[in-house]
Amino acid sequence: MEDLKERIEKFTELEHAFNKDFYKKLETRHAPHTLFIGCSDSRVEPETLFQSEPGEFFQMRNIANIVPREEEPDTHPSTVSAIEYAVQELKVKNIIVCGHSKCGGCAALRKLKDYKKKYPYTGEWLMQSISISNYIDEEYPDMKENDKIIMLEKLNAVQQLDNLMTYDFVRQKVKSKKLNLQAYYYDIGNGTVSVYDYDSVFSDIIKEITLKRKDFIEDNNNNNGE
Numbered sequence: 001m002e003d004l005k006e007r008i009e010k011f012t013e014l015e016h017a018f019n020k021d022f023y024k025k026l027e028t029r030h031a032p033h034t035l036f037i038g039c040s041d042s043r044v045e046p047e048t049l050f051q052s053e054p055g056e057f058f059q060m061r062n063i064a065n066i067v068p069r070e071e072e073p074d075t076h077p078s079t080v081s082a083i084e085y086a087v088q089e090l091k092v093k094n095i096i097v098c099g100h101s102k103c104g105g106c107a108a109l110r111k112l113k114d115y116k117k118k119y120p121y122t123g124e125w126l127m128q129s130i131s132i133s134n135y136i137d138e139e140y141p142d143m144k145e146n147d148k149i150i151m152l153e154k155l156n157a158v159q160q161l162d163n164l165m166t167y168d169f170v171r172q173k174v175k176s177k178k179l180n181l182q183a184y185y186y187d188i189g190n191g192t193v194s195v196y197d198y199d200s201v202f203s204d205i206i207k208e209i210t211l212k213r214k215d216f217i218e219d220n221n222n223n224n225g226e
């Protein structure tokens with residue numbers, strides 16, 4: 001902990017002291033241009049990816065960068081309120097959902113039954129994306145497991161754009177072109193980012209997954225003996 005304390009002192013004495021005017025202005029103006037929805041993973045930060053300054057990105061991060069769908073019974077006010085506030089109050093111009101390579105949440109989705117026994121809260125949260133994992137098994141039975149996980153990481157990011165569009169306040173702003181939605185896939189090892197629009201190469205697949213979503217979730221619950 002001593003090291004963390006020293007870092008804070010360094011921030012106050014060096015970074016903040018040398019940029020006083022910047023932080024004075026920042027205190028009275030909160031106008032981020034983008035809502036960044038990312039995984040809680042410590043390796044995936046917009047500050048690093050975009051080389052950004054404080055005040056640019058409003059952030060909502062959770063395990064596997066998931067956006068709960070509006071029509072589903074379980075409410076997740078913490079997650080949805082961050083989106084509501086960013087879109088309605090701060091009027092961000094962009095929402096970026098950022099998936100990434102070697103995502104622990106996506107890997108857990110591949111063995112969710114066992115995982116739920118070990119980590120019930122995380123397992124329950126991840127259930128929201130189980131349909132993507134099941135869809136990949138159904139459509140690509142011969143694909144190597146490693147490739148399935150990469151596909152899942154990418155599809156899971158794009159799926160969240162569809163989940164965002166279940167909210168009226170998002171849909172309206174996208175339709176009137178006041179809000180732009182994009183999914184990113186960040187490959188940590190080689191430093192590249194793939195960008196997918198809502199209408200991307202994956203949009204037909206996402207439509208199919210959404211249609212099958214309820215059945216997949218029911219099947220999974222039945223398999224768990226619930």
Ligand SMILES: [Zn+2]
Pocket residue numbers: 039040041063064065100102103104105106
């Ligand atoms: Zn992750």
